[in-house]
Amino acid sequence: MAKRVSVDKWLFGVTLLLVFIGLIMVFSASAVMAKERFGSPYNFLFKQLAWAAAGVIAMVGMMNLDYRQLRRPAIVFTFLGTTCLLLIAVFLFHDSHNTHRWIKFGLLSFQPSELAKPAIILYLAYLLETRWQQIADWKHVLLPAAAPSVLLAMLIVKEPDLGTAVACLAITAAVLYVAGMKTRYFAYAMAASVLPLYFLIVRVPWRWNRIMAFIDPYKDPQGHGFHIIQSMIAVGTGGLAGAGLMEGKQKLFYLPEPHTDFIFANIAEELGLWGSLLIVMLFSIFLYRGVRVAMRTADPFARFLATGITAMVVVQALINISVVLGMMPTKGIPLPFISYGGSSLFFTLASVGVLLNITQQTD
Amino acid sequence: MDVKEKRVLVVGLGKSGVASAQFLQKHGARVSVSDAKSPEQLRQEIPVLLDAGVSVETGQHSERTFREQDLIIVSPGVPFDMPQLTRARERGVPIIGEVELAYRFLSGHIVAVTGSNGKTTTTTLAGDIIAASGRDTLVGGNIGTPAISFVGAAGDQTWIVLEISSFQLESIVEFRPKIAVVLNVTPDHLDRHYTFENYVAAKARIFENQAADDAAVLNADDATCVAMAASVKSRLRWFSRAREVERGAFIRGKEIIWRDGAREQPILPVSDISLKGAHNLENVLAAVCIGMLVKADPVATRRAVEEFRAVEHRLEYVGTVRGVEYYNDSKATNVDATIKALESFPGRVHLILGGKDKGSDYSVLNELIAQRVKRIYTIGAAAGKIESQVRGAEVIPSQTLAKAVQRASQTATAGEVVLLAPACASFDQFDSYEHRGRVFKELVHALAAREQQRESVATPGGGNNR
DSSP states (O other): OOOOOOOOHHHHHHHHHHHHHHHHHHHHHHHHHHHHHHSOTTHHHHHHHHHHHHHHHHHHHHHTSOGGGGGOHHHHHHHHHHHHHHHHHGGGSOOBTTBOOOEEETTEEEOHHHHHHHHHHHHHHHHHHHHGGGTTOIIIIIHHHHHHHHHHHHHHHTTTOHHHHHHHHHHHHHHHHHTTOOHHHHHHHHHHHHHHHIIIIITSHHHHHHHHHHHOGGGSTTTTTHHHHHHHHHHHHHTTTOSOTTOOSTTTTTSSSTTTTTHHHHHHHHHHHHHHHHHHHHHHHHHHHHHHHHHHOSOHHHHHHHHHHHHHHHHHHHHHHHHHTTSSOOOOOOOTTTSSOHHHHHHHHHHHHHHHHHHHHOO | OOOTTOEEEEEOOSHHHHHHHHHHHHTTOEEEEEESSOTTTTTTHHHHHHHHTOEEEESOOOHHHHTTOSEEEEOTTSOTTOHHHHHHHHTTOOEEEHHHHHHHHOOSEEEEEEOSSOHHHHHHHHHHHHHHTTOOEEEEESSSSOGGGGTTTOOTTOEEEEEOOHHHHHTOSSOOOSEEEEOOOOSOOHHHHSSHHHHHHHHHGGGTTOOTTSEEEEETTOHHHHHHGGGOOSEEEEEESSSOOSEEEEEETTEEEEEETTEEEEEEEGGGOOOOSHHHHHHHHHHHHHHHHTTOOHHHHHHHHHHOOOOTTSSEEEEEETTEEEEEOTTOOSHHHHHHHHHTSOSOEEEEEESBOOSOOGGGGHHHHHHHEEEEEEESTTHHHHHHHOOSSEEEEEESHHHHHHHHHHHOOTTOEEEEOOSSBSTTTSSSHHHHHHHHHHHHHHHHHHHHHHHHHHSTTOOOOO
16 A cells, blocks of 8 residues: 655755755856846846746645545646647747747747657656556557657647657656657667658758758857857856856857757856766666656556656756767757756656655655 | 556457457556467457557467466356466466456445356346436457446446356456356366366356355255355345245245245246246346345336347347257357357357358368267358368258258257357348348247147147147
8 A cells, every 4th residue: 555655855955956056057157148138137037046946846736645636537638738739839939030929918938849759758657657558559548648759749749849759758768768668769769850851850941951050060160169169168168167157158159059958068067077077877776766666656657657757857967068079960959957947947846746746645 | 456557468359358448448457359260260269469569479379478468368268277377376476367357446335147058148138127227337258248347338337138158257356246147057168177066166156255245156956156156245135936935936826936035926927937947047047136135226127127038139048848958149150159159168169151152261160060960951142162071070062041951850869959140141041130030940849849730640639738
């Protein structure tokens, strides 16, 4: 029988620590830019602080809500349906950076694609709870499991935000793998995605340029290669010990997006290898504790939820850090807990709240 | 019994297992099912259950599935002493059968019929008698509609007549029929119950929860039934072909009589019964007992018995020739139906298989063939395929039904069964399965007539033994 145990302190602590480091680094990376743009160095910090506070409240709230409440079909399908509608609605809003990623309510703006990740995870957990033992039955299990992920991913690709779409599919794959899907199906999925990827990457000039820049950034150092080169310069300059907090130079209008998708470059520059390794270690602990929760629980619904949430955090961290280090072509994926960005922080923290509740219910 | 939000496991995906799972899911339970069969064998059942929100384990009964359940429902085919169940029992998990589950939810009066042979006939006839008297009646159980499917349909005044197998009786707890009937007990299912004593004990459980205001019906001609009477606490009624009983139904002269102490009532002449065979006479007597106990109208009872005919082409008893019983199950046009037919016989079956192949895999019959079939006679277009797939019994290619019946009649000995349950469509040699069944019956009747002629020649002056 499931009994209540105390919350996983490691997960809880690691999460709060990452959020705290994030606040500091967002301030460090954005202060100069914020002063330049808004007249106050605290502009981004205060916004991020407000989101972090709301996120931690949401996390504690979800932590104290029995995750079993979430398996009600009314919740699962409302969540999925709303996400889908919002992802369609983004196209009605004005674009920003030539993309339709945001929905704005007055001062607040958020990205529905951040909602897509938890919505997919909840749906997968709900569906696979009763169907995972028949996972080989593609018609009645695999297809209904994967279809919403693919649909949402397609909407997200249309924004366009290929990175988040890939993250959504990677999370889906992780949950399906834990549910026991035969590995050959992954091969089929890979094979099936060759053609769409060809049209989405090779045939879209700016994405293809990113690939080319990834292969050889110095071919066009002032153009397509600029971003990666600046990022690598930042990481390299940091050395072992780093330049010191607030002391980074790259963020001073060399490195684009130093407070969002490339915040890890700033961390590497200011906190050095040791600081970067600390971040990597914190995410590793998160992975270990998350997998541990998934393995310990006897409830398949909890197992798939925990897998999905852990995968969501770790997959994004892995992609983000790889991009910053020039190990992967540039993708617009935030570093969870750390990057500036309200909706990502808020929904990630709320999801971790669910994970924390599951840790309390394990044998 | 409240199953809302309870975790319930249904073991075994037979008809009653599927019905139980759907019932429980509808009543708010969190249902899992587990069946050792492969997903391919359960192609029909799995999608229905998955779409209802039931977890489906196939191919095995894993220990993990049996953990953390609040209630386990076992199907009749599942060994009650398998290790997973034993461990669940040790953990204090209630384990019951579908009949017990149905009983907890059913309104109305239950009539339960068990026995080694004749259950279906007696149950169906008793249902007809009660319905003919204008009562609200439902008939089902082990064969036909599972009892659990009657929940909701049955009102307070409904009579629910259930055929109950000894396996189902193993898993009862509170099940208390208003009227409980044991038709006969002959050694059967010893593979499952290990000893005859266990088997008898399982059958006797039908009376276990009865009180003084319930009723029990037993066969006075069956020694095992007579021995069972000692444990009966309810009002006891007997039926007998051989002698007149104090309370119950019996035959005097050419008439069936119902006697309750001093009161006697003739029901109908034996000659008016359309069912043939001595065993069917017992079934009629038992059904009459049930009818009289529910205070059915005697005229309606008589009419019901007169009009009752064996269901044609479905395990229809055709006749006995030289001690060999012939059964027509021409309606068995697929492998599953043939499995059901074979399960109705304990063994020594001469099985006629074949016709137009429907792309079936006949090797799934092999287990039952090894257990229960003595010889197989193949006919029709599918013969070659069947011959290459079936194992476990001698196969005699016979081309036509006529040849198959002839060869079977030559090799079968007294006490054995010749069964037409061909597992195939009929269209290669016949118009329909009905046509095939009628041809089979004509062949058997012709065989019987020849046998009678031969006997009358062998014993001059005698011959008519009817």
